[in-house]
Amino acid sequence: MCDDKRIAIVGGGPVGLTTALTLSRRGVPCVVYEAAGEIAKEQRGAAFHPPTLEIFQRLGIESSLMKMGLRIPVWQMRDRADGVYAEFDLGTLAEITNFPFRYHLPQHYLSSLLLDTLKDDPNVELRFRSTVTSVKNEDKTAVLTIATADGERIVRSPWVVGSDGAHSKVRKTAGFDFEGFTWKEKFLVTNVEYPLEKLGYTGTAYVSDPENWAVVLKLYDDTKEHLWRIAMPADLDAPDDVLLQAEAVQARLSKTLGTDMEYPVTYSGTYRIHQRVADTFFKGRVTLAGDAAHINNPIGGFGLNGGVHDAFNLANKLADVWLGLSGEEALELYSRQRRTVAVEVVQKNSIRNKQAMEERDPDVRRRNQDAMRALSRDPVKVREFLLDSSMISSVRRAAEIS
Ligand SMILES: Cc1cc2nc3c(=O)[nH]c(=O)nc-3n(C[C@H](O)[C@H](O)[C@H](O)COP(=O)(O)OP(=O)(O)OC[C@H]3O[C@@H](n4cnc5c(N)ncnc54)[C@H](O)[C@@H]3O)c2cc1C
CATH class of the missing domain: 3.50.50.60 (FAD/NAD(P)-binding domain)
Structure with a gap:
C-alpha cells in the first residue's frame, strides 16, 4: 500500500x-x-x-x-x-x-x-x-x-x-x-570575459582540430556583457591542479583561439564525458x-x-x-x-x-x-x-x- x-x-x-x-x-x-x-x-x-x-x-x-x-x-x-x-x-x-x-x-x-x-x-x-x-x-x-x-x-x-x-x-x-563508454579525454571548460565577436565568432562555433578542437559559446550572464565559454579537450590522466593553473589555461586558450592575448578567465574546470544509455527507462x-x-x-x-x-x-x-x-x-x-x-x-x-x-x-x-x-x-x-x-x-x- x-x-x-x-x-x-x-x-x-x-x-x-x-x-x-x-x-x-x-x-x-x-x-x-x-x-x-x-x-x-x-x-x-x-x-x-x-x-x-x-x-x-x-x-x-x-x-x-x-x-x-x-x-x-x-x-x-x-x-x-x-x-x-x-x-x-x-x-x-x-x-x-x-x-x-x-x-x-x-x-x-x-x-x-x-x-x-x-x-x-x-x-x-x-x-x-x-x-x-x-x-x-x-x-x-x-x-x-x-x-x-x-x-x-x-x-x-x-x-x-x-x-x-x-x-x-x-x-x-x-x-x-x-x-556505454567513457571517452579517453576530459573537457577543460573555461569562461572568459572578452567579446569574441571581434575574432569573427557568432554565438556558437564548433572548431575542428586534431589536438585543439573546441566548442565556443557566447554565454548569458546578468552581470557581464561579454562572457564566452570555450570547452577544450584535456588529457584524462592530467591532474586538475596542473590543467587549471592560470598560465596553462591561457596557453590552451591562445592555441585554440589563435591569438597571443591574455584572456580574463572568470571560471575554469574539468569534467569527464561519457556515452551511456539505461537499458530501459521504465x-x-x-x-x-x-x-x-x-x-x-x-x-x-x-x-x-x-x-x-x-x-x-x-x-x-x-x-x-x-x-x-x-x-x-x-x-x-x-x-x-x-x-x-x-x-x-x-x-x-x-x-x-x-x-x-x-x-x-x-x-x-x-x-x-x-x-x-x-x-x-x-x-x-x-x-x-x-x-x-x-x-x-x-x-x-x-x-x-x-
Ligand atoms: C560540467 C558539465 C557541463 C555540461 N555542459 C553541458 C552543455 O554545454 N550542454 C548540454 O546540453 N549539457 C551539458 N551538460 C549536461 C547537463 O548539465 C545535463 O544534461 C543536465 O544537468 C541534466 O539535468 P538533470 O536534471 O537530468 O540532472 P542534474 O542537473 O544533474 O540534476 C540532478 C539533481 O538531482 C540531485 N540528486 C542527485 N542525487 C540525488 C539523490 N540521491 N537524492 C536526491 N537528489 C539527488 C542533484 O543534487 C541535482 O540537483 C553538462 C554537464 C556537466 C556536468
Missing part, C-alpha cells in the same frame, strides 16, 4: 523540476526530493534548442525565460587554422517553429525560474536536503529510502521519477543497467529521465535539451496513468519513444560530432569540411540538417513510435 499517493520525483535539477511543473499543470500532485539545500549553480548546460523552448511555452514560463538569455540564430563550423567553413542560420526554420534560434541561458537560470514558479504551487512539495539512498519495486508500489537531517524515512509511492542525474541512485538501486513503478537515463558529450547541446524532452513526455503519460486515463503501457511507450531517440539520435549525433571535430587524418578532415561547406550552400539539405541538429526531428521521431 502506498503511504503517499503523490508521484515521487527524485532530483530537483532542470529535468525533475520540469517534470513537477508538467504534472502540476495537469493537476497531478507530486513531491520532489532534492539532496542539496538549494538549486545547483554550477557551470553546465547553457543552450536551448527550439523544441525545448516550445515545451516551456506550453508550460507557460517561456515569456519569463525570454527576459533573460541570448538569441543565437547563426552558428558556425570552423577549422582552427583556416577559419569558418560552414555557417547555418536557424532563421530558415521560421515557418516551422516560433523559436528559430538557439537560446543561450545557463541552466541554473532555468532551474531558479522553475523553482520560483513551483514554490507556492499546491500540487508540488519541494523537499530539499532529502537524499534518496535506494528505491525498490515492491508489488504495486515503489519503496524509497530517504536520508534527511532528522534521520531516515521510508516512503511508499505509486510512481517514482528518477531524475537524480548521471550518478543516479534510483537507477543503481532499482536495478537498471547503464551501458521498470515496475520506477521511471528514469534526463542524465539518470542517458549521458553524452555536450557537442551539439543534446543532454540538457533531451532531458527536458523526456520530462515533458514522461510527466504527461504519468498524469494520464495517475488520472486513470491510460494504463501502464503508456510508460512502456515513454521508454520506447525516448530511449530510441537517445540511442538513435543523441548518442549517434554527439559521437559523430566529436569524431568530426577531432579527425586526425588531413584528407578525411578536408573531405568532411568540403562536404559540410557544400551542404551549407544547398537550401534543401540545410533545412534537413537544421531539423536534425536543432532536435526538431528527434521529437518528431519519438512521436512516431507507438
Whole structure:
C-alpha cells in the first residue's frame, strides 16, 4: 500500500523540476526530493534548442525565460587554422517553429525560474536536503529510502521519477543497467570575459582540430556583457591542479583561439564525458529521465535539451496513468519513444560530432569540411540538417513510435 499517493520525483535539477511543473499543470500532485539545500549553480548546460523552448511555452514560463538569455540564430563550423567553413542560420526554420534560434541561458537560470514558479504551487512539495539512498519495486508500489537531517524515512509511492542525474541512485538501486563508454579525454571548460565577436565568432562555433578542437559559446550572464565559454579537450590522466593553473589555461586558450592575448578567465574546470544509455527507462513503478537515463558529450547541446524532452513526455503519460486515463503501457511507450531517440539520435549525433571535430587524418578532415561547406550552400539539405541538429526531428521521431 502506498503511504503517499503523490508521484515521487527524485532530483530537483532542470529535468525533475520540469517534470513537477508538467504534472502540476495537469493537476497531478507530486513531491520532489532534492539532496542539496538549494538549486545547483554550477557551470553546465547553457543552450536551448527550439523544441525545448516550445515545451516551456506550453508550460507557460517561456515569456519569463525570454527576459533573460541570448538569441543565437547563426552558428558556425570552423577549422582552427583556416577559419569558418560552414555557417547555418536557424532563421530558415521560421515557418516551422516560433523559436528559430538557439537560446543561450545557463541552466541554473532555468532551474531558479522553475523553482520560483513551483514554490507556492499546491500540487508540488519541494523537499530539499532529502537524499534518496535506494528505491525498490515492491508489488504495486515503489519503496524509497530517504536520508534527511532528522534521520531516515521510508516512503511508499505509486510512481517514482528518477531524475537524480548521471550518478543516479534510483537507477543503481532499482536495478537498471547503464551501458556505454567513457571517452579517453576530459573537457577543460573555461569562461572568459572578452567579446569574441571581434575574432569573427557568432554565438556558437564548433572548431575542428586534431589536438585543439573546441566548442565556443557566447554565454548569458546578468552581470557581464561579454562572457564566452570555450570547452577544450584535456588529457584524462592530467591532474586538475596542473590543467587549471592560470598560465596553462591561457596557453590552451591562445592555441585554440589563435591569438597571443591574455584572456580574463572568470571560471575554469574539468569534467569527464561519457556515452551511456539505461537499458530501459521504465521498470515496475520506477521511471528514469534526463542524465539518470542517458549521458553524452555536450557537442551539439543534446543532454540538457533531451532531458527536458523526456520530462515533458514522461510527466504527461504519468498524469494520464495517475488520472486513470491510460494504463501502464503508456510508460512502456515513454521508454520506447525516448530511449530510441537517445540511442538513435543523441548518442549517434554527439559521437559523430566529436569524431568530426577531432579527425586526425588531413584528407578525411578536408573531405568532411568540403562536404559540410557544400551542404551549407544547398537550401534543401540545410533545412534537413537544421531539423536534425536543432532536435526538431528527434521529437518528431519519438512521436512516431507507438
Ligand atoms: C560540467 C558539465 C557541463 C555540461 N555542459 C553541458 C552543455 O554545454 N550542454 C548540454 O546540453 N549539457 C551539458 N551538460 C549536461 C547537463 O548539465 C545535463 O544534461 C543536465 O544537468 C541534466 O539535468 P538533470 O536534471 O537530468 O540532472 P542534474 O542537473 O544533474 O540534476 C540532478 C539533481 O538531482 C540531485 N540528486 C542527485 N542525487 C540525488 C539523490 N540521491 N537524492 C536526491 N537528489 C539527488 C542533484 O543534487 C541535482 O540537483 C553538462 C554537464 C556537466 C556536468
